Amino acid sequence: MRLQFTKMQGAGNDFVVLNALQRPLDLSADQFRRLADRRFGVGADQFLIVGPPADPAHDFSYRIVNADGGEVEHCGNGARCFVRYVREKGLTSKASVLVEVSFGVIELTEAADGSVTVQIAVPRFAxxxxxxxxxxxxxxxxxxxxxxxxxxxxxxxxxxxxxxxxxxxxxxxxxxxxxxxxxxxxxxxxxxxxxxxxxxxxxxxxxxxxxxxxxxxxxxxxxxxxxxxxxxxxxxxxxxxxxxxxxxxxxxxxxxxxxxxxxxxxxxxxxxxxxxxxxxxxx
CATH class of the missing domain: 3.10.310.10 (Diaminopimelate Epimerase; Chain A, domain 1)
Structure with a gap:
């Protein structure tokens, strides 16, 4: 199985971005760990998986897998790379996209000067x-x-x-x-x-x-x-x-x-x- 990927980074936090829009990506935790290895794989802190939204009112869905193979809820640097990726790949022409993550929907925006702003969350402290x-x-x-x-x-x-x-x-x-x-x-x-x-x-x-x-x-x-x-x-x-x-x-x-x-x-x-x-x- 050959897997196409894009390597990205946000302030040195580095990612492997994978496109699962056309078909689901079914990799095991061990495969993610091997890909994340900086000597024997591609090397990454995390994997960003671009998928179709469950709600057609939104633009994409988004999964994050850590280097240890475990899936997590959110990644701010990854979200910025996500919107840059979908725009560079021509997957959307929108400057702002609505993306489904595990805890809800976030808005990601790329400005004309190339800077990227991410709507992270309403902080909770309880x-x-x-x-x-x-x-x-x-x-x-x-x-x-x-x-x-x-x-x-x-x-x-x-x-x-x-x-x-x-x-x-x-x-x-x-x-x-x-x-x-x-x-x-x-x-x-x-x-x-x-x-x-x-x-x-x-x-x-x-x-x-x-x-x-x-x-x-x-x-x-x-x-x-x-x-x-x-x-x-x-x-x-x-x-x-x-x-x-x-x-x-x-x-x-x-x-x-x-x-x-x-x-x-x-x-x-x-x-x-x-x-x-x-x-x-x-x-």
Missing amino acids: PADIPFNPNGLSTRSQGASTLYGLPVGEHTRWVGVANLGNPHAVQVVDDVDRAPVELEGPLIEAHAAFPARVNAGFMQIIDSQHIRLRVFERGVGETLACGTGAVAAVVCGIQQGLLKSPVTVEARGGVLAVRWAGQGEMAYLSGPAVTVFEGEVDL
């Missing part, structure tokens, strides 16, 4: 919505937010939690370059308080509209950028009274921009989306 079980954890209030004392190794890390279509736990650090992302990221991701696992964000605040960020992504590991992680960090920072919209997010792979008007409002992510190369792989 523990049951993450999902998150805070029983037995210490808590403290900061601004309009509740922080939770999460035991991580020998330390207690104070995290804010948010769901942006997928779960996030965000902590503020003094220096993101010195943050123990590789050591503590896996411990937070798999912490028993998060029954569906979680994306672990490490945020350094430069000023009220500028942060630096590293994210250990669920099922992937640390990536050069995480779109929903950027939004999660910003909305948690705004809830805590530390940030104000709009916020520039400096990731290791590039710069993203996040807008959020506050509780109950949609959050938006803007940034680059680039086609790297196209190819065909023998499965």
Whole structure:
């Protein structure tokens, strides 16, 4: 079986995009893991699968599979690459498309200057919505937010939690370059308080509209950028009274921009989306 693909990246977060519009794509978790391998496969943080919508009022459906072969709910950098892909391939002439994802419908827009803005989600903070079980954890209030004392190794890390279509736990650090992302990221991701696992964000605040960020992504590991992680960090920072919209997010792979008007409002992510190369792989 030969599989055609497009390799794309958004701020260094890289993807293999697969077209399943004409026929369903039925790959096993092991096949996805092999394709994601950077030495023996194509190499990718995630796979973006373009499909037909269930509702004809929408333009496409969209599935995301992580490098470990597990399917996830959302990916902000991937969504930007998605709209660039369908426009470059001539699959639509619309500047804005409505795309079905596992938790609902999102709007993706490519501007005339080539920048791409993604309607991410209305952030949710209730523990049951993450999902998150805070029983037995210490808590403290900061601004309009509740922080939770999460035991991580020998330390207690104070995290804010948010769901942006997928779960996030965000902590503020003094220096993101010195943050123990590789050591503590896996411990937070798999912490028993998060029954569906979680994306672990490490945020350094430069000023009220500028942060630096590293994210250990669920099922992937640390990536050069995480779109929903950027939004999660910003909305948690705004809830805590530390940030104000709009916020520039400096990731290791590039710069993203996040807008959020506050509780109950949609959050938006803007940034680059680039086609790297196209190819065909023998499965």
